[in-house]
Every structure is written in C-alpha cells, then in structure tokens.
Amino acid sequence: MKEVLIVLPVINEKQNLDKIILPLLKYLKNKGGILCIDDNSNDGTDKMFVELCKNNNNVHYIRNPKRIGLGNAYKMAAEFAINNGYEWMQQMDADLSHRVDDLPRFDEVRDKSDLIIGSRYVKGGNILNWPLTRRILSRGGSLYAKIILGCRVNDLTGGFNRTKTEVLKNIGFSSIQSRGYAFQIELKYRAYKKGYKLTEVPITFTDRTLGKTKMNKSIVLEAIYKVWWMKFNI
Secondary structure: OEEEEEEEEEOOOHHHHHHHHHHHHHHHOOOEEEEEEEOOOOOOHHHHHHHHHHHOOOEEEEEOOOOOOHHHHHHHHHHHHHHOOEEEEEEOOOOOOOOHHHHHHHHHOHHHOOEEEEEOOOOOOEEEOOOHHHHHHHHHHHHHHHHHHOOOOOOOOOOOEEEEHHHHHHOOHHHOOOOOOHHHHHHHHHHHHOOOOEEEEEOEEEOOOOOOOOOOHHHHHHHHHHHHHHHHHO
8 A cells, every 4th residue: 555645736827836845755765655635727737747757756637627625625635545555645735834844743643543633723833924813814724623522622714724535435525524723623523523633743733835825705604504514424
C-alpha cells in the first residue's frame, strides 16, 4: 500500500503551484503521490500538470469541466485515494497558506492516529498575516462548531488534515453533504462520532500573498447552518 496522497484542490493557483510542487515531491520521495483536482482553472494549470505528469509518475491531475466546490473535489480525491491503494489522504491548500515544512509533524503521530489535524489553535500553532476580522471569523467558527457538536477538536474548520482511507470508507465519505469549508467540520465530526482517534498537531498558517481567496458569504452561511444539521443527523 502507498503511504500518502497529497490532495490539492485548485482554482487558478498556478503562481502558487509553481512554488509548492517541487518541495512536495522532495518531501514525498518514494512514499506517495500528489493529486491536483482542478475546478476549471483558466490560468494554465492544465498545461503545467500535463508536463508534471509526464515527468513524475506519482503526480496525478483531474480537471473538472465545471466548478463543483471544495467538498465535492475532496470526495473525488477520497475515491481516487481508496481505489489506488493509498493508506492516507492528506488535504492541503495550494495557496502556500499550509507549509510543506509542517508535514513531518503529521508523520510523527501517524502510528497512533486515525485522523490528524494540522491545528492553528493548539500550543505551538500560529497564524501569520491575517487581519483581525479573519482571525475572529476562523477562531469563532471553530469554537461555535466545537460547542454545538460537543467535539473535542480545537480547529474544526482547518483544511490541513490527514485521514486514513479506511476511515474515509467507514464514515461514508461519499454521503458528506457539505460543499464549502463546512466539509472540514463534517469530515472530522463523522470520524469523531465513529470513535476514531483524532490528533491535533501544531502548524503555522500563513495568509496567501498571490491570488484571490475563495472565501465568500455563502461559504460562511453554509458552515453556520450545517453545524446544526450535523448535530441532529450524524
């Protein structure tokens, strides 16, 4: 079984992908692969990955003809990871907000975990260059979900996570309903309710310097109401 599939969902992130792919390949060596799920970018991401896939047999690329959203992209990635014999699926943002240098922290706890959460809100975790409004929104969102769901995870909204593919199968990943960032909450809560071991490791989150954020009002509203749906339906 291959160890880990690093999944990068993207929309027009070529400038950042140019900076992250080589460090990821260096980190992986022979222990896994990279999968880019492209939601119909128009910045040349497709041409970039055609060349990468030619030169690296552990780099994979799926381009969606229309935008399907973050949650659906990760569901596609989970199916790919399971069908291709990976032990773990690693979620990671392609905008450089998640650091390749933090990936070894996930490795350190893999033998005693089922789902590993890169956490901004445990001792040693940090956020750089975010305005106060984003800090309040993120920290408040995680606290809101934690209180309502009674889930002992400090960073429920974070997207830097590593999940065993066995867990993805057993929690019914294909039935996850959340499409935006609420997907991160629902994934963790489903694993928590099944009794799996969730471990938080500290990471440093850095705000993007290139490209545009995909956060919008509809994503925030989904996360607010979906938490209540999860409480009574999972």
